[in-house]
Amino acid sequence: MIPQLYIFLGLLLFSLHGAPPYSAAAVNDTLLAGESIAVSDKLMSRNGKFTLGFFQPSVVSKSGNITSPNWYVGIWFSNISEFTTVWVANRDNPVTDLQLNQTRLKLSNDGNLVISSNASTIWSSATVANTTIATTMNTTSVVLANNGNLMIIGSSSTSNVSWQSFEHPADVMLPGAKFGWNKATGATIKYFSKKNLIDPGLGLYYFQLDNTGIVLARSNPAKTYWSWSSQQSSKAISLLNQLMSINPQTRGRINMTYVDNNEEEYYAYILLDESLNVYGVLDISGQLIINVWSQDTRSWQQVYTQPISPCTAYATCGPFTICNSLAHPVCNCMESFSQTSPEDWEVGNRTVGCSRNTPLDCGNMTSSTDVFQAIARVQLPSNTPQRVDNATTQSKCAQACLSYCSCNAYSYENNICSIWHGDLLSVNSNDGIDNSSEEVLYLRLSAKDVPSSRKNNRKTIVGVIIATCIASFLVMLMLILLILRKKCLHTSQLVGGIVAFRYSDLCHGTKNFSEKLGGGGFGSVSKGVLSDSTIIAVKKLDGAHQGEKQFRAEVSSIGLIQHINLVKLIGFCCEGDKRLLVYEHMVNGSLDAHLFQSKATILNWTTRYNLAIGVARGLSYLHQSCKECIIHCDIKPENILLDASFTPKIADFGMAAFVGRNFSRVLTTFRGTVGYLAPEWISGVAITPKVDVYSFGMVLLEMLSGKRNSQKVCIDDNSNQVAPFPVTAISKLLEGDVRSLVDPKLNGDFSLEEAERLCKVAYWCIQDNEVDRPTMSEVVLVLEGLHNLDMPPMPRLLAALAL
Numbered sequence: 001m002i003p004q005l006y007i008f009l010g011l012l013l014f015s016l017h018g019a020p021p022y023s024a025a026a027v028n029d030t031l032l033a034g035e036s037i038a039v040s041d042k043l044m045s046r047n048g049k050f051t052l053g054f055f056q057p058s059v060v061s062k063s064g065n066i067t068s069p070n071w072y073v074g075i076w077f078s079n080i081s082e083f084t085t086v087w088v089a090n091r092d093n094p095v096t097d098l099q100l101n102q103t104r105l106k107l108s109n110d111g112n113l114v115i116s117s118n119a120s121t122i123w124s125s126a127t128v129a130n131t132t133i134a135t136t137m138n139t140t141s142v143v144l145a146n147n148g149n150l151m152i153i154g155s156s157s158t159s160n161v162s163w164q165s166f167e168h169p170a171d172v173m174l175p176g177a178k179f180g181w182n183k184a185t186g187a188t189i190k191y192f193s194k195k196n197l198i199d200p201g202l203g204l205y206y207f208q209l210d211n212t213g214i215v216l217a218r219s220n221p222a223k224t225y226w227s228w229s230s231q232q233s234s235k236a237i238s239l240l241n242q243l244m245s246i247n248p249q250t251r252g253r254i255n256m257t258y259v260d261n262n263e264e265e266y267y268a269y270i271l272l273d274e275s276l277n278v279y280g281v282l283d284i285s286g287q288l289i290i291n292v293w294s295q296d297t298r299s300w301q302q303v304y305t306q307p308i309s310p311c312t313a314y315a316t317c318g319p320f321t322i323c324n325s326l327a328h329p330v331c332n333c334m335e336s337f338s339q340t341s342p343e344d345w346e347v348g349n350r351t352v353g354c355s356r357n358t359p360l361d362c363g364n365m366t367s368s369t370d371v372f373q374a375i376a377r378v379q380l381p382s383n384t385p386q387r388v389d390n391a392t393t394q395s396k397c398a399q400a401c402l403s404y405c406s407c408n409a410y411s412y413e414n415n416i417c418s419i420w421h422g423d424l425l426s427v428n429s430n431d432g433i434d435n436s437s438e439e440v441l442y443l444r445l446s447a448k449d450v451p452s453s454r455k456n457n458r459k460t461i462v463g464v465i466i467a468t469c470i471a472s473f474l475v476m477l478m479l480i481l482l483i484l485r486k487k488c489l490h491t492s493q494l495v496g497g498i499v500a501f502r503y504s505d506l507c508h509g510t511k512n513f514s515e516k517l518g519g520g521g522f523g524s525v526s527k528g529v530l531s532d533s534t535i536i537a538v539k540k541l542d543g544a545h546q547g548e549k550q551f552r553a554e555v556s557s558i559g560l561i562q563h564i565n566l567v568k569l570i571g572f573c574c575e576g577d578k579r580l581l582v583y584e585h586m587v588n589g590s591l592d593a594h595l596f597q598s599k600a601t602i603l604n605w606t607t608r609y610n611l612a613i614g615v616a617r618g619l620s621y622l623h624q625s626c627k628e629c630i631i632h633c634d635i636k637p638e639n640i641l642l643d644a645s646f647t648p649k650i651a652d653f654g655m656a657a658f659v660g661r662n663f664s665r666v667l668t669t670f671r672g673t674v675g676y677l678a679p680e681w682i683s684g685v686a687i688t689p690k691v692d693v694y695s696f697g698m699v700l701l702e703m704l705s706g707k708r709n710s711q712k713v714c715i716d717d718n719s720n721q722v723a724p725f726p727v728t729a730i731s732k733l734l735e736g737d738v739r740s741l742v743d744p745k746l747n748g749d750f751s752l753e754e755a756e757r758l759c760k761v762a763y764w765c766i767q768d769n770e771v772d773r774p775t776m777s778e779v780v781l782v783l784e785g786l787h788n789l790d791m792p793p794m795p796r797l798l799a800a801l802a803l
Contacts, residue, residue, distance in 0.1 A: 031142040036106035039071070043144045044078060047274070050148040051078040054095070054103075055085065059197040061346045068198040070094030073105050073115055073123070075148055075165070077277060081298055086148050086172045086279055087165045088200045090115055090123035111140050111162065113152060125152065125163045147176040170200060171282045175254070180209045180266025189266075192219075193282045196349035204351060205286035205313060209265065216313075218286065223314040225286070226307060230265065233258050248734060248791060249292045250303055254278065278303075284348050285330075286313025309435065311428040314382065318353025319423035320408075322378065325431040326679055334427075335373055336449035353423070358446035362405035371450055372398055372410070372442040375427070379437045380411055380418070382426035391417035401444060409443050498559050499571030503578050510538050518590075527585060535585040536570060540578075541654075550654030551579040558653045561626055565618030567641055567651040583651070587644045590651075591699075592637035595706055605742075605750035607646050608703050612758060613783045614648040615640055619696060620776035622650075623689040629659040631687065635695035636676045637702060657687070675710055679768055690770035693779070697765025700758055701726055706743030726766070730794055733759050757782065763792035 029046050031037065042053040052075045058067040072095065074088040095103050099117040108114045113125040140162075143151050154160035166177040171193050173179060181188040188210055193203035207216040213233075216226040237258045253273040259266055271278070277293035287310050291300040310316065310330050311323035317331035318340070324330055331345075333354035339345050340355045361369045391397040397417035401407040406421040424443075428435050507513070510528035517525045523542040529535055541550055551572070559569045573580040591611065593600045603611070615635075622630040632639075633655040641649045655672065672681060678694035680687060701709055709725050729741050738756045739748075761782055767773050774782070774789075781787040 029144045031105075031107050033107045033109060033111070033140050036104040038104055039100055043142075045144045045146045045148070047146040048078055049146060049277075050075055050086070050144060052144050052150060054100075054105075055083075057085075057198040057200065059347060063346065066198060066347060068094075070096060070199075071100055071103075072200060074170075074200075075144070075150060077293075080277060080293055082300065084279070084300070085200070086170075086174055087150065088170045089113075089165075091170060091194070092201045093122050094201075095122060107140065107142050107152070111152065113142055113150075113163065125168075148174045149176065170194070171203075173280050175269055175271045175278065178264075178266040178268050180259075180264055181211070182264050183211075184263060191282050193284055193286060196284060196344065196347040198347050203284060205282060205284075207282060207288070209267070216286070216288075216307075218314045225312060225314045230260070233260070233267075248793065249294070249301065250276075250278075251734065283310075285310050285316045285350075287316075309428075309431055311426075311431070311435070315351065315425040318351045319425055320354040320356070321350070322375065322427050322429055324429040325435075327429075334375070334424075334443055336445050356446070358448045360405065360444065360446055368402045369447040370402060370444050371447055372401075373445055373450070375441045375443055377430040377438055378441055379426065379428040379430075379435050380439050380441055381409065381420050381424040383420065383423065385411075385418035385420045388417040388419060398442065401442075407444065409441050411439060411441055413439060498555075498569055499582070501571050501573045501580070501582060503573050503575045503580070506538055506573055506580055506582070509536065513538070513540060528582075534570075535587075537583045537585045539581040539583065541580065551581065554581055554653045554656075561621075561630075563618055563621045565614045565648055565650060566621070567649040586641035586649060586651075588642035588646060590638050591640040591642060591648070591703075594642070595637055595702060596708060602745050603646070605746055605754070609751070609754050609758065609783075611640070611642075611646070611648045612700060612703060613780065615650060615696065615699070616776055616780045616783055618648070618650045619689075619692055620780050623692070623776050629689060631657045631659065631689050632692050632695075633657055633687075634672050634676075635692050635699060636673050637699060640699070659689075675708075678770065680770060688770060689776070690773045693765045693773045693776060694770075696776070696779070697762045697773075698726070700762035700765065701729060704743070704755065704758055704762070705729070705741055706745055729759070730763055730792075733763065734791065757785070757789075760789045760792055763795070764789055766795055767792070768795050 029043055031043060037043065037053065039054040042051050044051050053073070054071050055074055055076065056068055056071050058065055060066075072088050072090055074085045076083060076085040089105075093115075095115070095117065099122075103115065103117040103122070105113070105115050108124075114121055115123040141153060143153055145151060148165075150165040151161050152163040154162075166174075167189060169177065169189065169191050171191055173191065179189060179191075188208045190206055190208040193205040194200045195203045204218050204220060205216070206219055207214065209215075209230075211230075212227075213230040214228040215224055217224040237256055241256050253271065253276045255270050255272055257268050257270065259268075278291065280288060280290045283289050288306045290303040290305070292303050293299075294301045307313070309325040311325045317323045320334050320337045321331050322334055324332070331350045333339060336357050337354035338357055340352045344350070344352045388397060388400045391400045391412075392415065394412040394417075397410050397412045397419070400417060401410040401419045404419070404421065407419045408422070409424055410417065410419040412418075424441075427441060428437075430437050506528065509530055510526045513524065513526040515527040517527050517537055523540045525537055525539045527535070528538050551574070554569065555572055558566060559572070562568065567586070568584045569581060570584060571582040573582070588594075588601075594603050619632065619635070622632060630653075632650065632653065634652060635650070639650065639652040641651045643649060672691075672695070676695040676698045678687075678691040681691060698709055705725055707725060711725055732738060732741050733756075738759050739752060741759065742748075742750055742755050761774075761779055765773055765779065778787065782789055
């Protein structure tokens with residue numbers, strides 16, 4: 001229920017960006033019958049918020065300013081520096097430069113609002129017929145209202161509206177506009193996206209409310225990609241208003257309404273603060289976006305977007321593309337494909353997609369030279385595939401695809417062969433939000449688009465030579481380690497560095513690993529004692545490949561550095577296929593046990609706060625004080641150990657990544673633990689130390705509450721509706737009610753000032769954009785009370801990632 005409610009929020013608030021308006025003084029808010037507006041004239045609402053006139057759309061792209069050759073009549077925000085239209089009359093009937101000087105917008109004698117050039121009608125409201133000229137001349141006028149609604153009204157009463165732009169919208173919904181349908185006539189108010197950034201004509205996507213509920217769909221081909229039942233609407237409105245109150249930019253300034261009676265059903269939203277500039281738009285991509293104007297940044301701020309992922313809309317990137325919702329840009333051509341129309345892509349229309357660089361080899365279907373490239377962790381194409389039942393192996397499935405010239409890809413999963421003919425649509429990368437696919441698509445390519453066999457052979461030879469050199473180096477390194485080990489064992493002492501232990505010694509010291517301290521996917525941890533009575537914890541790594549990777553990562557990271565808030569690696573064992581790591585023993589175990597287990601020692605507030613500072617200092621040291629920046633990649637309570645005095649020690653560096661000081665980020669494989677993962681992990685882009693900052697923020701919330709972030713709690717005292725703790729906690733923070741968030745096991749014994757500070761830090765750490773997160777050194781300063789933070793905004797992806 002909760003994800004749908006977040007999606008539904010976007011439907012209640014819907015930007016068309018264009019060129020700056022033609023420089024001319026505003027007239028007034030009314031146009032009388034027989035009067036007209038030329039290209040240099042304007043109407044302006046009485047409050048000065050909206051202007052109506054002629055405009056020419058334009059957009060600033062990488063190649064410069066692109067301006068449409070056509071003109072339109074529309075309404076835009078008057079007092080916003082970024083030109084933003086909210087309604088367009090002649091969407092599909094533009095005015096050309098040749099027509100412009102003769103074109104007028106006028107209220108005709110028959111009561112219609114008309115755009116005409118000479119004797120030719122370009123657009124008409126076409127709502128009033130069989131009305132006498134005399135009556136119309138005396139009673140009808142056009143008014144641009146303070147809410148941006150353009151109305152044809154009778155002069156005797158402003159309630160006598162014969163036509164209004166709110167009932168004939170473009171792609172934008174303003175406060176006061178209804179989104180719904182008339183039960184008597186069946187008429188619906190439908191919003192259509194625009195074609196591109198310089199063409200406001202009808203695009204491919206629309207949404208409407210009918211007798212079944214809300215529908216978000218593509219028109220050609222007809223495809224519904226999201227819907228919401230009306231039966232759930234009335235009980236959702238209260239929660240939607242609650243959600244709007246979460247964001248400081250909209251809290252107390254917008255009220256959502258839902259009406260369902262015998263005559264009509266509709267949704268609307270009204271402004272409680274008339275100074276707020278807000279609008280919502282059905283974007284070119286088929287995504288609903290809520291925008292609020294920020295006077296501080298003098299730009300539109302996205303308060304919310306729904307669906308959460310810009311890849312959800314059907315075929316939003318066009319054929320032969322991959323959509324990655326966390327990448328920038330989200331749409332990219334598949335390997336060995338290029339943009340079909342770069343001009344369209346530049347103005348925001350990506351639905352034309354991509355085309356092959358090299359034609360396939362279709363001359364002989366039995367001996368095609370084409371090859372396949374694997375695209376992992378993607379949603380398979382949405383167009384229906386052909387199932388090949390007699391292809392019982394992957395090679396046979398590939399051959400089945402090669403036997404058709406029209407086949408462009410195949411998949412082979414669970415012994416099922418599927419091949420796709422024609423365009424490949426809606427191939428979306430796993431983003432962990434609304435797409436968690438682990439499937440593999442095999443894309444058919446011309447052999448000319450991949451390295452030749454000669455190059456491959458050359459690479460193979462070079463690879464063999466490099467591998468031989470590395471192997472020789474490793475052999476020499478192992479000999480050195482053996483010598484060091486013998487010296488260490490003979491003397492039983494080691495001054496500086498780490499000890500290379502014999503496997504038999506560790507078996508003896510741990511009584512054959514009989515006293516287990518813990519375990520997991522990596523292997524097991526056992527308690528032991530060295531000959532000098534030092535108590536140790538021995539991690540025994542399982543799995544030849546993964547164990548080797550973790551072994552090398554730990555030895556090369558924590559084995560080379562020392563810090564009071566990092567666990568100390570005493571030594572290791574590397575005999576045959578056995579990989580073991582020897583650490584100092586932490587008598588108080590891991591943080592998760594004290595936070596989440598009922599029988600564990602309850603950590604008082606002072607201890608918790610000092611733990612937060614200690615972990616922050618440890619991460620700051622890893623990120624900024626080592627020779628290479630070390631990104632831990634798996635910060636969570638299970639990897640924070642506590643010594644006898646409850647000093648925190650960051651442990652488990654098996655997933656650590658290294659970044660040279662001359663670089664800012666590193667490209668590495670997906671790793672970490674669900675619930676603590678930063679959004680950029682899922683996108684496949686290069687990471688920075690800010691992924692650790694995000695994980696640390698999630699840990700802080702768990703330290704504050706004493707419960708898992710995934711645990712759902714009531715949204716408020718008067719509601720039975722629940723949401724994950726981070727979603728409800730920020731609402732309490734913004735309301736100034738941090739006290740209710742603190743672990744009840746503390747019985748109110750805590751510092752409210754420190755709790756508020758910790759909560760603010762946590763939410764700044766888990767911001768969606770890594771740029772908005774602080775560094776760990778900044779976090780240390782804040783937690784130590786040496787620096788202050790403003791109130792954090794609500795992370796937009798938080799709800800989706802937490803569920």
